[in-house]
Amino acid sequence: MNILVCISVVPDTTTKISFTDNDTAFQTSGVQFILNPYDELALTRGLEIAEANGGKVTVVHVGLSDSEAVIRKALSMGAEAAIRINAAPTDAQQVASELAAIAGGYDLILTGRESIDYNGGLICGLLGAALNIPSINVVTRIDYINGTWSFDRDIDGGKESVSVQGPCVASAQKDLCEPRIPNMRGIMAARTKPLTVLEPKNNASGVTYTQFELPAPKQGVKLIDPSQAAELISLLKNEAKVL
Amino acid sequence: MSLVVFIEFADGVYKKSSLEALSMARSLAESTQQKVVAVQLNGPCDSQILGQHGAHKVLHNGSDLGAFAADSWGKALAQMCQETQAEVVIISNTYSGKSLAPRVAHELKADMASQVVSMPETSNGFRVKRSVFSGKAFAWVQLTSPIKVLALTPNSFPIQTWNESASLETTQVSASSTIQVESVQKVSGKIPLTEAEIVVSGGRGMKGPEHWGMIETLANQLGAATACSKPVSDMGWRPHSEHVGQTGITIKPNLYIAVGISGAIQHLAGVSSSKVIVAINKDPEAPFFKAADYGIVGDAFEVLPQLIEASK
Known part of the structure; x- marks a missing residue:
């Protein structure tokens, strides 16, 4: 069983957001970058499934060499190999097209529900469409039962359980698992695990961030x-006019 | 050439967010002279309601696509968009909308933007404003492909009505999915959090899940949805589906009432787009008071009963 987990690198959740160059670029100086929290869940669950079924987890990231510390963290959590596609990520469609170029042949592809910086939430669907396989968004449970993938996913106003036979892509939501913390052995092992750098194939362009x-x-x-306190209700009714 | 709006029909009604998207499309069409086509893939169709909310034409799929699945529905919607020569496709940024939108965009080779929070700017190219950094900021993005797909955040555009009717056309589009829906559990009688106009939210200051009755009573009386902070969902007092904030849901209600939530930067990220914010907290130094319009420095257990009484 081969599982691919797509990971992104995002500013730490406590980051105070500001912009530079006349508000055309995100101010990265002094910002600490981390593995996207939802991707951490995807990776942890991917590892658990691979370990239970005798499989291998590969992580893939579209980004420049400054992401390698975060990629090594993913390896230290237990992924066996990593691929970095050497392109600065500019848009979900560009990232998805690069991922699609290497994502064929896996039994399961996992992403986070969204990255916590640009919050697109599009990679799962774009990748599923590009590979012509089912995509299942915001899953809170993944199991592999007798050759079938089984998921719980959040839907509007509730939850549903779905199953899929054959390869598919799913995006991880909280509640999927507790994120795994790398141990010392994992950190040591990660140093020598293969990290393959590939050049981008498609150079697709998507939307442009202008401001x-x-x-x-x-x-x-x-x-x-x-x-x-009762006065609040009348202020909300008569002054703010929201009740 | 047309503006296509994907209409979600669930639990016997049109979703409020779909009518918002329709109203926005019509307002946009007034300046661009395009036709607004409402596309409905499932259920019975009421073209009168859709006409009143802005559709010039309703395209209804008469074949049964089965339970919602992003792949089959995405193919069907893309096909119907091609039939009507769609230039812009607007889908609500709901759970189903957001899983559908990228699949449609791929089929149509369209640029796309999710989390769109206002009407597109078309005077100079095609630009949309979307929320980024989990609500801590906004970004303007430019879309240049011939067809564009947008996922519009609920509560971003007011529902409007036109005194007009729409023409109705029925089509037969079929598509199948390998996703098997085994079971669906809907929380009945509750307002979906992402679409709610009023939200009452509780934090650690509520001291335990056994006190949530007060939050629920107030929410019921105000017609509000309930939400919670991250520690509350982490401790299992409330389900994660109610967690608003940077790693939870980002919401945009007209009124957000935060009870016993200090207002950490990650929480504020998820709620700062709310029109009016009320913070109720014992601690006068709680950061929430800096982000709020109204505040009560006081104990939740003294304040809530008064609010419940006053809103009866």
Whole structure:
């Protein structure tokens, strides 16, 4: 069984977001970059399934060499091999087309539900469409039972269970598993695991980010005395007009 | 040439977010002189409702596609978009919409943007505003392909009505999926969090899951959905599906009431697009008060009963 996990590198969740060059680029200086939390879940569950069924997990990342520390982290969690496609990621469609070029032949492909920076949530569907295999978004359970993939996924207003025979791509949602923390042996082993660098094949272009902006700051909070809390309801009705 | 809106029909009704998308498409069409086509893939069709909300024409699929699956529905929708010579395809950024949109975009070789929060800017090229960094910022993106696919965040555009009717055309498009739906569990009688106009949310200050009755009562009375902070879902007090914030759901209601939530940067990311924010917290230094429009510095267990009484 061969499992491919697509990983992205994102700013740490505590990052204060700001922009440079007249708000046309994300300010990366002083920002700590991490393995996307949803990808961490995808990888952990992929490893668990591979270990239980005798399989191998490969991770793939589209990005430049500054991502290698994060790729090594994925290897230290237990992935056997890594592929880095040497292109700066600019858009989900560009990333998906590069991933599709190497993603054929795997039994299961996993991604995170979305990256926590650009929040596109598109890679799973784009990759499924490009490889002409089913895509199952936001899964909270993955099992491999008698040759069939079985998933629970979040849907609008509930959950559903689905099954798929044959290769498919799924995106990981929280609740899938607890993220695995690399141990010392894993960290040592990761140093010598293969990390293959491939040049981009498609050089597809998608959308272009032209301008960034921050939300307008709040005007200041209006405080209400806790003993007169009922007043809040009338303010929301008559002043804010949201009730 | 047309603007196609994918209409979600579920549990016997049209989704509010689909009517928002339709209203936005019509408002856009007024300046670009395009026709708005509402495409409905399942269920019975009411072209009158869709006409009132902006459709010039309704294209209804008369064949049964079976349960929702991104691959088969994506193929069917793409085919119907081609039939109507779609230039822009607008899909709601719901769970199903977001799984469908990239598959449609691939079929149509279209540029696409998800998490779109306002009407496209068409005076100079085609640009849309989308939320990024889990709500901490916005980005303008340029789409240049002949066909464009957008996933519009719910509550981004108000529902509007036109005193018009739409023409109805039925088509037969079939597609099959290898995804087998085994079972569906819907939470009945609850307002879906991503679409709710009012959200009441609880944090660690609620002290335990046994006190959630108060959050639910207030939410029921206000017609609101319930949500929670990350620690609350991590501790298992509430399901993860209610977790709003950077690693949970990003929401955009008209009113967000946060009870006993301090307002960590990751939580604020998920709710900062709310129109009006109310923070209720014992700690006057809680960061939420800096992000709120209204605040009560007080104990949740004293404040909530008063709010419940006042909103009866």
